[in-house]
Amino acid sequence: xxAAAGDYEAVMARRNATMLSALGLDYAPFLExxxxxxxxxxxxxxxxxxxxxxxxxARHGVGNTALIELKQISALARRLAPPGKGARIxxxxxxxxxxxxxxxxxxxxxxxxxxxxxxRGAVAATSGNYGAAVASQCAMHGLDCVVVQEVFDxxxxxxxxxxxxxxxxxxxxxxxxxxxxxxxxFYQFLRVLEETGYFNASLYTPYxxxxxxxxxxxxxxxxxAATGASPDVVICTHAGGGNLTGTARGLIKAGATxxxxxxxxxxxxxxxxxxxxxxxxxxxxxxxxxxxxPFAGWPDRTDVPRNAARAxxxxxxxxxxxxxxxxxxxxxLARLEGLERGPxxxxxxxxxxxxxxEMDQDQTIVVQETEYAGAxxxxxxxxxxxRSRGIDIRRGDTEEEVPGRSVIIPDxxxxxxxxxxxxxxxxHSLIRKAAANVxxxxxxxxxDITFLAEETRSDEAxxxxxxxxxxxxx
Amino acid sequence: xxxxxxxxxxxHAIILExxxxxxxxxxxTQAVPLEVRVxxxxxxxxxxxxGDRVEIRTVxxxxxxxxxxxxxxxxxHDFGAAIPELLEAGQELRDLLADTRGDKT
Numbered sequence: 001x002x003a004a005a006g007d008y009e010a011v012m013a014r015r016n017a018t019m020l021s022a023l024g025l026d027y028a029p030f031l032e033x034x035x036x037x038x039x040x041x042x043x044x045x046x047x048x049x050x051x052x053x054x055x056x057x058a059r060h061g062v063g064n065t066a067l068i069e070l071k072q073i074s075a076l077a078r079r080l081a082p083p084g085k086g087a088r089i090x091x092x093x094x095x096x097x098x099x100x101x102x103x104x105x106x107x108x109x110x111x112x113x114x115x116x117x118x119x120r121g122a123v124a125a126t127s128g129n130y131g132a133a134v135a136s137q138c139a140m141h142g143l144d145c146v147v148v149q150e151v152f153d154x155x156x157x158x159x160x161x162x163x164x165x166x167x168x169x170x171x172x173x174x175x176x177x178x179x180x181x182x183x184x185x186f187y188q189f190l191r192v193l194e195e196t197g198y199f200n201a202s203l204y205t206p207y208x209x210x211x212x213x214x215x216x217x218x219x220x221x222x223x224x225a226a227t228g229a230s231p232d233v234v235i236c237t238h239a240g241g242g243n244l245t246g247t248a249r250g251l252i253k254a255g256a257t258x259x260x261x262x263x264x265x266x267x268x269x270x271x272x273x274x275x276x277x278x279x280x281x282x283x284x285x286x287x288x289x290x291x292x293x294p295f296a297g298w299p300d301r302t303d304v305p306r307n308a309a310r311a312x313x314x315x316x317x318x319x320x321x322x323x324x325x326x327x328x329x330x331x332x333l334a335r336l337e338g339l340e341r342g343p344x345x346x347x348x349x350x351x352x353x354x355x356x357x358e359m360d361q362d363q364t365i366v367v368q369e370t371e372y373a374g375a376x377x378x379x380x381x382x383x384x385x386x387r388s389r390g391i392d393i394r395r396g397d398t399e400e401e402v403p404g405r406s407v408i409i410p411d412x413x414x415x416x417x418x419x420x421x422x423x424x425x426x427x428h429s430l431i432r433k434a435a436a437n438v439x440x441x442x443x444x445x446x447x448d449i450t451f452l453a454e455e456t457r458s459d460e461a462x463x464x465x466x467x468x469x470x471x472x473x474x
Numbered sequence: 475x476x477x478x479x480x481x482x483x484x485x486h487a488i489i490l491e492x493x494x495x496x497x498x499x500x501x502x503t504q505a506v507p508l509e510v511r512v513x514x515x516x517x518x519x520x521x522x523x524x525g526d527r528v529e530i531r532t533v534x535x536x537x538x539x540x541x542x543x544x545x546x547x548x549x550x551h552d553f554g555a556a557i558p559e560l561l562e563a564g565q566e567l568r569d570l571l572a573d574t575r576g577d578k579t
Contacts, residue, residue, distance in 0.1 A: 008490065072571060079574045121534070144534045154506035163551035170513075175532040179489070180509040184496050188489055188510065196536075276503045328563055335564035336571065376551040384554025395559050409559045413567065 100372030109211030164376030216250020241311030
C-alpha cells in the first residue's frame with residue numbers, strides 16, 4: 001500500500017479530474033472566476049426539489065424526527081436568568097435517524113443520486129458520524145462503501161469516540177481504511193476513488209447540503225404546531241458548515257426569515273489539527289473550533305472544487321463553549337430530561353442554556369440535533385480516556401480550562417456563559433483570502449464585491465472597507 | 475499465535491514514510507510515517523505470524539497487502555468509568571430545580 005516514488009505528487013496533480021469524474025457534477029461554470037460564482041446556481045444542480053428530497057428521505061427512514069421541549073433545562077435557564085428572561089428550549093431528536101445522527105440526511109440525498117447515476121459504490125473521507133451515515137445509506141441501496149478515516153496517533157492509540165465511529169461503519173458493511181494523523185488522508189481517498197470508480201460522497205456537494213434542508217423545514221413546521229410561531233433562534237453545532245448551511249436554507253425555504261441562526265463550537269484553541277501529539281488531546285472529535293473557525297473563514301478547503309456548505313452566509317452569531325461545559329450539559333440532559341444522547345448536539349445545548357438567559361420567556365430556541373449514545377461516545381468514555389492520559393479533570397470555573405491540559409466541569413450552571421466569536425474577524429479573514437486569489441495585475445470586480453458581501457453576510461461597504469484596511473496596496 | 479488463510483485479520487502498512495509527509499504538517503507529524511490499518515479475510519500465505527507480510531480480501535472483495543497486526547482484534551472502546559465530578563453535578567442540578575419548585579427534599 002506504500003506510495004510509489006512520485007506517486008503522491010502524481011495522484012495529487014490529478015485531483016481535480018478524479019473528483020470530477022467521481023461526482024457526476026460539472027463544476028466548470030463555478031470555477032470560471034477565481035472569486036465570484038453563482039452559489040444558488042450551484043445548489044440548483046441538485047436534480048430534486050425540496051419535496052422530492054423529503055420523499056426520498058422518507059422512503060429510507062430518514063428525517064421526521066421528534067421535536068422535544070426541554071422543560072427542566074428551560075426551567076434551569078429561568079432560575080439563572082434575570083426576572084422575565086429565560087427562553088423555552090426545544091431539541092430536534094436527530095438520534096432517531098437510521099445511522100443515529102442528522103448525517104443520515106446529508107448522506108441520503110447523495111447516495112440516492114449515486115445509485116440513480118449508476119455508480120456501484122461510494123467513498124467518503126470522514127472520521128465522524130458521516131461515515132456511518134454513508135455506509136448505512138449504501139447498505140440500503142445495495143452499494144459498496146469505502147470510508148477513509150483518521151483514527152490513530154503514531155502509537156496506534158485512538159480516542160474512544162473515533163473508534164466507535166469506525167466500528168459503526170464496519171457494522172453497515174463498509175471497508176474502513178483507518179489512517180494515522182495527517183491531512184494526506186486526502187491522497188489515500190483520491191487513490192481509492194481512482195481504483196474503484198466509485199462516487200465521491202463528499203460532505204460538501206450540493207446534494208449533501210440539500211439533504212439537510214428538510215431539517216430546517218421540519219423545525220418550522222413542528223414549532224408552528226407546538227407554539228404557533230417559528231423559533232426565534234436555532235442553534236447549530238458547527239464544524240465544516242454543512243449542518244448550519246442546510247438547516248438555515250431550510251428555515252428560509254419554510255418562510256422563517258426572522259429566525260436567527262447561531263453557530264456553536266467547542267473551543268479547542270491551541271491544539272493543532274494535523275499534530276500527531278495533539279490528536280488525542282481533543283475530547284470532541286468534531287463540532288470544535290479546529291474545524292469551525294477555518295471552515296467559516298474559508299469554505300473552499302474540501303474534497304470538492306466549490307463547497308456548497310457556506311456557513312458564514314447564514315450565521316448571525318458564533319458562540320464558543322468549553323469542553324467541560326458540554327460534558328456538564330450532557331449530564332444535565334440525561335439527569336433532568338431523561339435523554340442520554342451523544343456529544344454533538346450538546347455543544348448547542350450548552351450554548352442554548354446561556355443564550356436563553358438573554359432572551360424573554362415567551363421566546364424560543366431550537367437545538368437542532370442530537371446524536372446516538374454508544375460505547376465511546378459518553379462523557380464517561382471520553383473523560384476516562386482523558387484522565388488516563390494525565391488531563392486534569394476537576395470542578396471549577398470553566399474560564400480556566402486549557403485545551404490539552406485540563407477539562408473543567410462547571411461548579412455551577414451559571415459558569416456556562418455566552419462567549420461570542422468576533423464574526424467580523426472571520427469576515428475580514430475571508431475577504432482577505434479572496435483578494436489574494438485574484439491574479440497578479442487585476443483587482444476584484446464589482447461582481448466579486450457583491451459576492452463577498454453575500455459570502456460574509458455583510459454589505460458592499462463593509463467589504464470595501466475591509467479591503468482598504470487589510471490590503472492597502474490594492 | 476498464527477493466523478491462517480480465511481481468518482479475519484487486521485494488517486498495517488505505511489503510506490508515506492517519515493520525512494516524505496506533506497510540507498504543511500507540523501514537525502511532530504513530519505517525524506512519523508502516515509500509516510493505514512485495514513481488516514479483511516487472510517488470502518495468503520496459508521499461515522502467518524504477526525509482522526509477516528499477508529494479503530487480505532476486504533469485505534468488498536478488494537485486496538490489500540501489509541504486515542499482519544492482529545487476528546480479529548477486539549474493538550476495545552467502552553463506556554469508561556463513571557465520572558464522579560459529573561455524578562455530583564447531576565445531583566446538584568436536581569436539587570437546584572427542586573429548590574426552584576419549592577419541593578421538599
